[in-house]
Amino acid sequence: MKFYAQKDSKSDFKYSHILNKGDIFNILITCLRSVQLILQDYPDASFGFIGARTIDPISNRAEDFENTQRFRVYSQIVQATIGDQTFDHFTYESVSGYLLVNRNAGDIDNKEQLIRQMFTSTYNNLLDI
Numbered sequence: 001m002k003f004y005a006q007k008d009s010k011s012d013f014k015y016s017h018i019l020n021k022g023d024i025f026n027i028l029i030t031c032l033r034s035v036q037l038i039l040q041d042y043p044d045a046s047f048g049f050i051g052a053r054t055i056d057p058i059s060n061r062a063e064d065f066e067n068t069q070r071f072r073v074y075s076q077i078v079q080a081t082i083g084d085q086t087f088d089h090f091t092y093e094s095v096s097g098y099l100l101v102n103r104n105a106g107d108i109d110n111k112e113q114l115i116r117q118m119f120t121s122t123y124n125n126l127l128d129i
Contacts, residue, residue: 044104051096071096
């Protein structure tokens with residue numbers, strides 16, 4: 001899932017704008033509720049996210065890739081909402097990445113490596129993780 005403000009849909013930085021609308025918790029909870037729905041059809045599904053860095057065009061400043069504000073907020077909400085009965089949690093602070101590997105998927109370490117490779121090939125602008 002990807003989400004951004006509709007007004008930013010054509011922007012190259014659509015995932016990096018701060019809106020200060022105060023509704024991020026509701027957005028993330030909605031995204032996390034979809035995990036249950038997906039697991040009904042795909043019981044072995046795993047999930048991951050990258051917390052985009054903040055880019056402020058007004059001050060011409062960009063947040064570093066490592067341990068971004070979005071990553072810190074998203075990680076806290078995921079850790080508080082999703083336990084470790086179904087998923088193993090992996091964090092990659094160097095690229096602000098988070099991974100939930102489904103315990104039903106078999107060899108957790110192997111699955112984590114495969115998904116990490118998929119992350120880096122899909123998001124080829126990430127630093128090496």
